[in-house]
Amino acid sequence: MASSSSIKVEGLLGMVTIRLGDDNFLKWSFQIESLLQGYDLFGHFDGSFVPPPKFAILDEIDVTSEVTAAYRDWLHTDKSLLIFLIATLSDEALEFFIGSKTAPGA
Known part of the structure; x- marks a missing residue:
């Protein structure tokens, strides 16, 4: 999986x-x-990158x-991808994504 530091939404949008x-x-x-x-x-x-545990498990x-x-x-990566996805939508299509909080939820 790509690290969050390597994701540049602007670079993806240019393609x-x-x-x-x-x-x-x-x-x-x-x-x-x-x-x-x-x-x-x-x-x-597609769900193959599941989020890691949010909190550290001690035992x-x-x-x-x-x-x-x-x-x-x-x-961070997920939110960057959500921003990317939203930027690829027309105004009409955006209406169907309002309220999405994660990339898979979009």
Whole structure:
């Protein structure tokens, strides 16, 4: 999985030539999926990259309240991908994504 420091939304957006509209889902989907697979990021959308535990597990019954670095990195990557996805939508398509909080939820 790509680290959060290597994800630059602007760089990915520069490779997107089609915005999702009413009549081009197959073309848009092919472009986005190919791009994200090429950068090993599609797992955020197909569920193969599951978030790591949010809190550190000390033992079988104790969990800390401190958010783990791995979870923060995963969340940063996920939010970057959500921003990327939103930026590839037409105004009409954006209406269907309002309220999405994660890339897979979009």
